[in-house]
Amino acid sequence: MPMAIVLKGAVLVSAALAIVVGLGACSPLTLLNAVTPSSSYDKSADIAYGDDPRQRLDVYRPRNVGAAAPVVVFFYGGTWRSGKRADYAFVGSALAARGIVTVIADYRLYPQVRYPNFIEDSAAAVAWTNRQIARFGGDAQHIFVMGHSSGAYNAAMVALDKRWLAQSGLSPSIVRGWIGLAGPYDFLPIENPDVKPVFHFPDTPTDSQPINFALAGSPPALLIAASDDKLVSPQRNTGGMAVKLKAAGVPVTELYFPKPSHTTLITTLVWPFQHLAPVLDEVDRFVKADGRKVVADSTD
Template sequence: MIRIACRLLLAGGLLGLLMGCSPLKVLNAFTPGGTFTRTADLGYGSDPRNRLDIYTPVDAPADAPVVVFFYGGSWNSGSRTDYSFVGEALASRGIVAVLADYRLYPQVHYQGFLDDSARAVGWTRQHIREYGGDPDRLYVMGHSAGGYNAAMLALDPKWLATVGMKPSMLSGWIGLAGPYDFLPIENPEVKPVFYFPNSPPDSQPINHVSAASPPALLMAAKDDTLVNPERNTGGMAKQLRELGVPVRELYFSKPGHATLVAAFSRPMRGLAPVLDEVVRFVHGQDRTR
């Protein structure tokens, strides 16, 4: 079934649907359920959107590595339930996946979604042993706007400080087509989120890189037309590298901005080895511990 779906997707039969109104549900429909145990709708805060789901690998050894994933959507849309295929992908490789919702615009502006992201990570560190994860092998990962959230938690200490943590408590961070240096803002959907034209320079991840930043894995679509890969992924990698922070930087020719994260799904994995690279990064960091 998965092979048939893959051929249809790559041939264009479902690829158009993937870019349509409910693309992620198509991928979730082809996500098997035998690789994980899902614990759903756990609260990490008081707001209705302060909820997360945990995907624990089946038959995984105790104290597995943990990845907290934040989805994209220009900080004004998205739901963790749309990304079950990401949770399954990570769990199938022995990683405990935490998929978190966070408040969106117009309910909040910058900085509200970062407050939520930090709370989700703080909750995870405190509770993840109950779900088979090791709080000392903790990573943050995000796609697009979610990549921004992950970057800010990893680079600007003030966010994790609100939950009694430091970026050094993260084993690393993973950015997929993340915007890390995007002032002045051009996207009309994003302008009000960051108070355009008075967007604070402090909102940019690129301005918080230090020699103490956690190791990073940065991936992007080579021809991304929404988030410029040279300026954002390339600029971030350069800044980290110049300060001696370990960073792996990868660009893929087949996926676009949206389909980069879709490559976690079983039908779309032929687009780019994003899952393999995440697993390689996590295991590589384990070896340096």
């Protein structure tokens, strides 16, 4: 790599860090967006997929790509209590740079709603994508759902539990595969006090757990976790989901990486942090292979 490019990259990262330090209250997600180029995509923002102000999405369409590009619908984390799609522009940029049309959707949060309303929103965003994404150069026959942390839960429920897409007259068969980053898929009894009211604790329904829907015929899965995740047990959640899906004959790619944490796993999509784990490469490979190709499991 030319030294000028390396130096330019280092200067940009240093400058962004300096800006964040100077602003004081600037969030880490603002930093990620600050160092992420916007030259790879055209953005269509604030599109309604429902009537509530939180039922909005943004579409990132890759430049210099023909029609019928693969599509990823992404849901962010935040314990179903916080988050906004604008903070995850870096996800749209990273995937668009790989030729993937990316939809980033907001969904209603606690305390406005509780389980299962945020899943209903997520399914409605996927249904909108199925019906409208061709207008943005996406292929409705190649839609993947993806999420990080609690967003991975949303993605899993949409992909695995037929109840939610059925509300839009669709089924999980419209999903070619799903991608979970550090997702909680099996968390009863609930221990996190922030999550308890979200899921009606102590009356949390057992059908709120994605692992119960890991059945034959489910879409292929790419499951990625930080091997030393302190917030969501990778052994119980990612590992347990992988075991159930594989036992049902579902293609699964299961990957664990030692350098990122639960929180920083999503940051590896951004170029200053891609050295922590090849998450972007794995997502790109999974999507481009249409969810069928299963690479060797890895802990590197």
